[in-house]
Amino acid sequence: MDLLSFARGPALKVAMGVFFVGVVWRVLALVLLRIRREHSRPRSSLLRYVSVGLFVTASRSWPHPQFVKRTGAGEALSYSYHMGLFAVVLLFGPHIAFLAGLLGIGAWPGLPSSVITAIAVVTATLFTGVLYRRVTTPVIRMISNFDDYFTWCITMLVMLTGLMTSARWGARYETLLAIHILSVDGLLVWFPFGKLMHAFYIMPSRAINGAILARKGAST
Amino acid sequence: MKPADTVGETLRRHGVSRRGFVKFCTATVTAMALPPWLGAAMAAQLSGAPRPSVVYLSFQECTGCFESFIRSFSPTIESLIFDVISLDYDDTLMAAAGDAAESALSTAMKAHFGDYVLIVDGSIPTGASGACCTAGGRSAEATLREAAKGARVILAVGTCSSFGGIPFADPNPTNAWPVSAIVGDKPIINVSGCPPIPEVITGTLLQFVTTGRIPDLDEHLRPKAFFGNSIHDRCYRRPFFDAGKFAKTFDDEGARNGWCLYELGCKGPTTYNACATLKWNGGTSFPIESGHGCLGCSEPEFWDKGSFYEAQSTAKWGRAGESSRKPLAEFAGAAIAAGAVLGVASAGAGRLRQHKLEKE
Numbered sequence: 001m002d003l004l005s006f007a008r009g010p011a012l013k014v015a016m017g018v019f020f021v022g023v024v025w026r027v028l029a030l031v032l033l034r035i036r037r038e039h040s041r042p043r044s045s046l047l048r049y050v051s052v053g054l055f056v057t058a059s060r061s062w063p064h065p066q067f068v069k070r071t072g073a074g075e076a077l078s079y080s081y082h083m084g085l086f087a088v089v090l091l092f093g094p095h096i097a098f099l100a101g102l103l104g105i106g107a108w109p110g111l112p113s114s115v116i117t118a119i120a121v122v123t124a125t126l127f128t129g130v131l132y133r134r135v136t137t138p139v140i141r142m143i144s145n146f147d148d149y150f151t152w153c154i155t156m157l158v159m160l161t162g163l164m165t166s167a168r169w170g171a172r173y174e175t176l177l178a179i180h181i182l183s184v185d186g187l188l189v190w191f192p193f194g195k196l197m198h199a200f201y202i203m204p205s206r207a208i209n210g211a212i213l214a215r216k217g218a219s220t
Numbered sequence: 221m222k223p224a225d226t227v228g229e230t231l232r233r234h235g236v237s238r239r240g241f242v243k244f245c246t247a248t249v250t251a252m253a254l255p256p257w258l259g260a261a262m263a264a265q266l267s268g269a270p271r272p273s274v275v276y277l278s279f280q281e282c283t284g285c286f287e288s289f290i291r292s293f294s295p296t297i298e299s300l301i302f303d304v305i306s307l308d309y310d311d312t313l314m315a316a317a318g319d320a321a322e323s324a325l326s327t328a329m330k331a332h333f334g335d336y337v338l339i340v341d342g343s344i345p346t347g348a349s350g351a352c353c354t355a356g357g358r359s360a361e362a363t364l365r366e367a368a369k370g371a372r373v374i375l376a377v378g379t380c381s382s383f384g385g386i387p388f389a390d391p392n393p394t395n396a397w398p399v400s401a402i403v404g405d406k407p408i409i410n411v412s413g414c415p416p417i418p419e420v421i422t423g424t425l426l427q428f429v430t431t432g433r434i435p436d437l438d439e440h441l442r443p444k445a446f447f448g449n450s451i452h453d454r455c456y457r458r459p460f461f462d463a464g465k466f467a468k469t470f471d472d473e474g475a476r477n478g479w480c481l482y483e484l485g486c487k488g489p490t491t492y493n494a495c496a497t498l499k500w501n502g503g504t505s506f507p508i509e510s511g512h513g514c515l516g517c518s519e520p521e522f523w524d525k526g527s528f529y530e531a532q533s534t535a536k537w538g539r540a541g542e543s544s545r546k547p548l549a550e551f552a553g554a555a556i557a558a559g560a561v562l563g564v565a566s567a568g569a570g571r572l573r574q575h576k577l578e579k580e
Contacts, residue, residue, distance in 0.1 A: 008535055113461065113463070
């Protein structure tokens with residue numbers, strides 16, 4: 001078995017297995033915990049909790065006007081590279097073929113390779129900017145740990161190996177593609193146990209916080 | 221068989237002028253993508269060189285490689301076997317059969333011991349004590365081992381003799397092996413393909429006969445002159461790949477417009493061969509030009525690398541030729557169920573801790 005067959009076969013299978021087991025495990029372990037009982041009288045109706053929860057999911061996605069000057073640039077940077085990542089993952093032909101194959105659906109239209117390459121380069125640059133901000137801002141640096149840096153490294157590794165594969169840079173296409181898929185395998189294994197789980201936690205946690213605050217009658 | 225004959229003498233006997241001979245050499249050098257100055261060198265070398273003896277052995281194969289070999293346009297098979305080489309044994313082409321044929325083989329091997337070119341076509345089955353492929357009461361393995369002893373070089377023609385090919389594919393019922401797994405002490409040139417391009421077979425043979433040297437080979441022992449670039453890199457549909465324009469089915473608008481076949485499983489990006497440049501049938505066309513993706517037939521284990529119709533960036537879950545979708549659904553379902561069990565157990569333990577903390 002060659003490296004590419006290993007990367008897209010057994011290695012991907014193990015990685016996907018760890019991903020599915022880990023994500024379902026961690027989500028259920030959190031969701032099934034008992035929510036602390038509130039003894040105070042509810043300040044609003046159940047319908048309002050839910051609607052405020054949904055509203056807060058959107059409204060807390062951007063800093064309060066009071067904090068825009070201080071954190072707006074950082075958040076804009078984060079949103080930009082997230083959008084870049086989504087564009088590269090979802091709109092590049094070979095990625096579409098991969099995802100459509102996994103999901104068992106037909107392929108959807110993508111973007112030209114040159115556009116994807118440009119987006120990927122910008123995204124990798126922005127991602128480097130995020131790391132710079134993390135290490136140069138005292139507070140962020142203080143609250144950062146191994147998880148943050150390792151998650152950054154493995155995400156960057158996937159981007160770099162993808163760019164190298166696209167440019168056929170450094171080795172034959174099959175070798176570069178195998179290395180790229182192996183880096184994705186690594187990311188899938190790490191996903192449930194690191195900061196990447198924010199993909200599953202971030203929206204529900206905002207909604208639940210909003211609903212709890214609405215029950216208490218707080219202004220959101 | 222007149223081994224003392226030189227190529228030049230043979231050509232003169234056939235009425236070929238020197239001018240015609242130089243034109244032939246130049247055309248051959250061009251077809252092999254070799255430097256132009258080699259045309260004159262080839263003419264000088266060939267005209268004075270004795271016609272080398274060639275022994276062609278066929279083992280576990282479909283004769284497709286030989287069919288390809290005899291359809292070479294440049295050089296043609298007639299010019300090759302009448303003017304350039306002395307094809308002393310080939311059980312498909314020769315008129316002799318039975319004892320006469322076997323006798324021709326042993327005579328050629330004895331007469332040119334250490335000097336003949338051995339062409340091998342087909343894999344070598346070693347299962348059932350070699351009984352899966354025998355000729356003249358001898359197994360393919362025994363014949364190959366004996367023939368290899370006196371060979372100057374071995375040309376493994378076709379993917380079966382180069383890498384095992386289809387007989388080698390899982391579950392390999394005859395325990396077949398490529399030539400390189402049987403013979404370890406002779407120079408081997410792999411001319412892979414299922415079948416190989418005719419001009420690649422004859423061109424490689426001619427290059428060796430002309431220069432007397434093994435050509436530059438890649439990591440799979442294939443001549444770089446023909447296997448140096450991927451089909452994708454030389455494909456006329458490559459601009460559509462770069463533009464993100466892919467055919468999604470074999471009869472959609474993209475297919476009709478000649479867009480890239482990557483998403484339909486084309487193996488061009490990982491297949492190294494000259495199909496996109498030399499093409500087939502005298503440069504008429506090649507599979508991608510005819511609307512079908514490359515199968516990757518010149519690469520090792522091409523039969524076991526997943527479906528021919530799934531893109532190379534897709535997961536490879538099932539066995540060769542199987543769709544990956546069903547195995548993934550089964551596999552993901554099992555993984556999610558395992559995760560659910562772990563999640564419920566963790567949540568239960570968490571609730572116990574919550575309860576304990578509340579009591580304290």
